[in-house]
Amino acid sequence: MLDPIILLPAAINGLTMGAVYALVALGLTLIYGVLHIINFAHGSLLMVGLYGAFFLHRAGLDPYLALVVMVPALFFTGYALQWSVIGKASHGSDQNILLVTLGASIVIENLALYFFSADTRTIDTPYSFEMIDLGVALVPLPRVIAFAAALVLAAVLWFLIARTDLGRAIRAVAKERQGARLVGIDVDHIFAMSFGIGTACLGAAACLLLPMFYVSPHVGHVFVLVAFTVVVLGGMGSFSGALIGGLLIGVTESLGGLLLGESLGQMGIFLIFIATLMFRPSGLFGSRLS
Amino acid sequence: MSVVRLLDVRGLRAGYDGVPVLHGVDLQVDAGEIVTLLGSNGAGKSTLNNNLSGLFQPSAGQVLFEGEDITGAPSMGIVARGLVQVPEGRRIFPNLTVLENLELGSYRRARGHCSRNLECVTAIFPRLGERLPQAAGTLSGGEQQMLAIGRGLMAEPRLLILDEPSLGLSPLLVEEMFALIRRLHEEGLALLLVEQNVVQSLELAQRGYVLENGRIVLSGTAASLREDPALRRAYLGV
Ligand SMILES: Nc1ncnc2c1ncn2[C@@H]1O[C@H](COP(=O)(O)OP(=O)(O)OP(=O)(O)O)[C@@H](O)[C@H]1O
Ligand SMILES: [Mg+2]
Numbered sequence: 010m011l012d013p014i015i016l017l018p019a020a021i022n023g024l025t026m027g028a029v030y031a032l033v034a035l036g037l038t039l040i041y042g043v044l045h046i047i048n049f050a051h052g053s054l055l056m057v058g059l060y061g062a063f064f065l066h067r068a069g070l071d072p073y074l075a076l077v078v079m080v081p082a083l084f085f086t087g088y089a090l091q092w093s094v095i096g097k098a099s100h101g102s103d104q105n106i107l108l109v110t111l112g113a114s115i116v117i118e119n120l121a122l123y124f125f126s127a128d129t130r131t132i133d134t135p136y137s138f139e140m141i142d143l144g145v146a147l148v149p150l151p152r153v154i155a156f157a158a159a160l161v162l163a164a165v166l167w168f169l170i171a172r173t174d175l176g177r178a179i180r181a182v183a184k185e186r187q188g189a190r191l192v193g194i195d196v197d198h199i200f201a202m203s204f205g206i207g208t209a210c211l212g213a214a215a216c217l218l219l220p221m222f223y224v225s226p227h228v229g230h231v232f233v234l235v236a237f238t239v240v241v242l243g244g245m246g247s248f249s250g251a252l253i254g255g256l257l258i259g260v261t262e263s264l265g266g267l268l269l270g271e272s273l274g275q276m277g278i279f280l281i282f283i284a285t286l287m288f289r290p291s292g293l294f295g296s297r298l299s
Numbered sequence: 300m301s302v303v304r305l306l307d308v309r310g311l312r313a314g315y316d317g318v319p320v321l322h323g324v325d326l327q328v329d330a331g332e333i334v335t336l337l338g339s340n341g342a343g344k345s346t347l348n349n350n351l352s353g354l355f356q357p358s359a360g361q362v363l364f365e366g367e368d369i370t371g372a373p374s375m376g377i378v379a380r381g382l383v384q385v386p387e388g389r390r391i392f393p394n395l396t397v398l399e400n401l402e403l404g405s406y407r408r409a410r411g412h413c414s415r416n417l418e419c420v421t422a423i424f425p426r427l428g429e430r431l432p433q434a435a436g437t438l439s440g441g442e443q444q445m446l447a448i449g450r451g452l453m454a455e456p457r458l459l460i461l462d463e464p465s466l467g468l469s470p471l472l473v474e475e476m477f478a479l480i481r482r483l484h485e486e487g488l489a490l491l492l493v494e495q496n497v498v499q500s501l502e503l504a505q506r507g508y509v510l511e512n513g514r515i516v517l518s519g520t521a522a523s524l525r526e527d528p529a530l531r532r533a534y535l536g537v
Contacts, residue, residue, distance in 0.1 A: 177395065177399050178403070180394055180395055181395060183394070184393060187354065187390050188386070188389075188392060189403075190353075191352060191378070191383075191384055191386055192403050193377075193406055194403070194406055195373075
């Protein structure tokens with residue numbers, strides 16, 4: 010059962026899914042790092058992205074081309090949500106924001122149920138079942154693309170945060186809001202930008218996921234629980250932690266599924282989650298953003 | 300005739316969540332002046348500064364900067380005009396490098412002069428120049444204070460508010476701090492200096508105000524304040 014011929018392909022498949030988890034977790038950890046809140050609407054916004062990509066595909070747009078639509082669309086959705094709803098309703102209190110994002114996720118999911126019904130949907134693409142021979146394993150093409158694209162996007166995000174004026178302002182606001190105001194940073198704008206960028210990650214993840222996954226009004230739950238685990242595992246607000254944590258969780262899930270059976274695969278994730286909280290509550294990696 | 304003051308605060312009232320702290324403060328700073336603001340702990344000095352900087356909204360009164368009404372304006376607009384504060388407690392960005400902290404000083408103003416001003420600031424504070432890649436949170440307290448001032452200077456302020464710049468510094472560094480303030484003044488910068496070192500700040504300043512319980516109880520030239528019996532009793536214990 011522990012034959013490397015089976016384990017290796019499973020691990021590689023896990024890595025590909027893990028890269029998408031990492032992308033989702035990067036968005037979550039960015040929002041956490043700057044706004045100091047767990048965004049409970051993260052999963053439902055991913056679901057919105059998946060439906061967006063789904064209907065664009067129905068209209069004839071390939072999911073990978075849909076990236077150029079869905080990434081900006083989710084960015085603006087996130088920006089507007091923070092600017093006009095979350096920021097306004099929270100009155101500066103972090104507990105309030107928590108409830109507002111939770112409320113937003115309930116509203117979004119129920120709207121999806123109402124408009125799209127509870128059906129689980131998938132798309133067919135010409136390349137859905139195309140396999141790429143990586144020498145040690147055959148991997149479906151969409152998974153290879155998702156892996157590569159997620160890593161490229163993570164690199165872009167890293168560059169944005171580490172090397173640009175906007176990134177400097179985001180990191181400044183994350184740690185020292187009053188100091189940020191005193192150098193003339195528009196803190197509300199930076200909050201909305203951070204939320205927007207965190208949500209844009211979901212737009213990207215949605216387009217990469219759709220060819221190899223499904224969409225339903227509750228699809229976000231799968232990812233948000235995993236993303237929470239990744240963020241806690243990697244250290245709240247840590248960029249590299251989210252990236253490595255995502256990959257690690259993907260592999261764990263895949264190997265867990267192989268050893269324990271499909272439905273128990275996610276159990277491994279929560280064992281890691283609990284172990285992390287017990288033995289290393291600050292995560293495996295130091296935090297970078299905050 | 301009316302001379303346009305650099306900063307003209309008229310009847311300013313402010314507080315927190317409806318609890319009043321400032322009960323009508325009048326204060327002026329002219330171009331090129333050092334004005335010192337004295338007052339015991341909790342008098343409302345930082346509250347005044349933070350209202351001037353737009354971190355809080357005053358409930359009544361007026362703030363004019365170079366003749367323009369900036370009452371209740373957002374902090375970014377106030378910084379853009381050149382009213383810059385180096386706050387109590389420094390409020391540097393500990394997770395950013397020294398260089399990034401300084402660069403953010405010109406986020407809203409004098410952005411085009413960033414590299415030139417960076418050279419000026421590192422010339423004033425060579426210790427910062429030696430530590431540009433270091434995380435600001437790992438600087439010593441004195442270095443952090445230098446960084447806070449350097450960050451403020453990066454914006455090419457027209458008026459620099461310094462809120463207790465010598466707090467927590469060793470006597471030697473306090474001397475250096477006052478020498479620096481004198482030098483900035485000689486270069487033409489106007490300063491509003493909040494200080495606990497009453498003697499030294501009155502030696503440096505041209506004028507001063509004493510704030511008690513949210514009211515200006517005494518004001519005048521630094522020379523007259525130095526001789527004032529009430530001030531000497533309250534702050535110098537003589
Ligand atoms: N953010 C805040 N929320 C509520 N009350 C505050 C806040 N900041 C200051 N205060 C209160 O306002 C009053 C004035 O405080 P302030 O910080 O302006 O005094 P200060 O003159 O700067 O004193 P110090 O010399 O100790 O710095 C104090 O009673 C203080 O408790
Ligand atoms: Mg104070």
